[in-house]
Amino acid sequence: MSESTNGDAVSRRGPGRVVIGLYAVFAIAATSRALFQLATKFSDAPIAYSLSAVAAVIYIVITVLLWRGTASALKLARTFIMVELAGVIIVGTLSFLDAAAFPRATVWSHFGEGYGFIPLILPIVGLFYLRRTMDRPATEKDAD
Amino acid sequence: MTVSTFPASQLAAIIMYSALALALVLVVLAILKKSVPTWAMWLLAVLEAGLIVLGIQCLRLWSEGTAPAEPVVFVCYLIACLALPPGMIVWARGEPGRWGSGAAALALLVLAVLIVRVTQVWTGGIAQ
Numbered sequence: 316m317s318e319s320t321n322g323d324a325v326s327r328r329g330p331g332r333v334v335i336g337l338y339a340v341f342a343i344a345a346t347s348r349a350l351f352q353l354a355t356k357f358s359d360a361p362i363a364y365s366l367s368a369v370a371a372v373i374y375i376v377i378t379v380l381l382w383r384g385t386a387s388a389l390k391l392a393r394t395f396i397m398v399e400l401a402g403v404i405i406v407g408t409l410s411f412l413d414a415a416a417f418p419r420a421t422v423w424s425h426f427g428e429g430y431g432f433i434p435l436i437l438p439i440v441g442l443f444y445l446r447r448t449m450d451r452p453a454t455e456k457d458a459d
Numbered sequence: 460m461t462v463s464t465f466p467a468s469q470l471a472a473i474i475m476y477s478a479l480a481l482a483l484v485l486v487v488l489a490i491l492k493k494s495v496p497t498w499a500m501w502l503l504a505v506l507e508a509g510l511i512v513l514g515i516q517c518l519r520l521w522s523e524g525t526a527p528a529e530p531v532v533f534v535c536y537l538i539a540c541l542a543l544p545p546g547m548i549v550w551a552r553g554e555p556g557r558w559g560s561g562a563a564a565l566a567l568l569v570l571a572v573l574i575v576r577v578t579q580v581w582t583g584g585i586a587q
Binding site: 331333336340351 | 531532535539550551553554556558559561562565566569
């Protein structure tokens with residue numbers, strides 16, 4: 316990779332490779348799934364499919380913010396990751412309590428069971444990673 | 460709907476298990492703080508070649524009249540499979556050290572899942 320206006324953002328280095336990679340995978344997977352669901356069978360399960368779309372947008376936003384890696388972007392990313400965590404917990408719980416409202420799976424149903432529970436783990440990993448990354452000045456070189 | 464068997468199930472299985480094995484090796488390398496070695500890149504190229512053969516076999520069968528159960532989804536997954544190894548080389552090689560290997564391992568795990576999904580949406584094994 317050779318784009319370096321102000322060097323590779325710290326957020327992209329080290330563990331950021333894996334975290335951003337995971338978020339990118341989920342952004343792409345959730346977006347394609349949501350587009351397909353909305354386009355072909357929205358009326359089957361409007362709530363579930365709308366939630367799929369919301370989740371997809373959240374994953375895209377987080378991926379882009381982490382990639383940018385400026386101090387303000389990372390702060391905003393933290394907010395979105397908290398929304399993501401709340402989303403997976405709320406939707407996960409509701410999908411058990413009120414199965415009728417979720418006749419079709421979303422990324423977050425049953426705490427992301429269909430995706431190996433990664434949707435539940437991902438925001439927690441993201442928050443730990445951000446706490447570690449945001450402690451460092453964005454311009455400084457990696458010290459380890 | 461008639462359920463057709465996946466045209467290249469053996470090849471798909473070989474690619475999937477190879478991807479899993481290579482992912483495991485890369486996890487070990489990441490733990491040992493090693494970068495992605497060049498031979499792993501060659502193995503990836505072989506996997507990509509296998510994926511291309513797989514895609515061609517599917518498309519040939521399709522052109523002969525055996526359509527996948529979920530055509531649109533199938534094409535999307537196939538494209539994702541084909542794009543993943545090259546994308547992964549760029550992303551993982553950009554980071555020398557253990558995290559590059561970690562990112563590569565992650566991509567290979569995703570590839571293994573994608574291949575399973577490709578075969579599922581061809582046969583219609585699992586509905587969306």
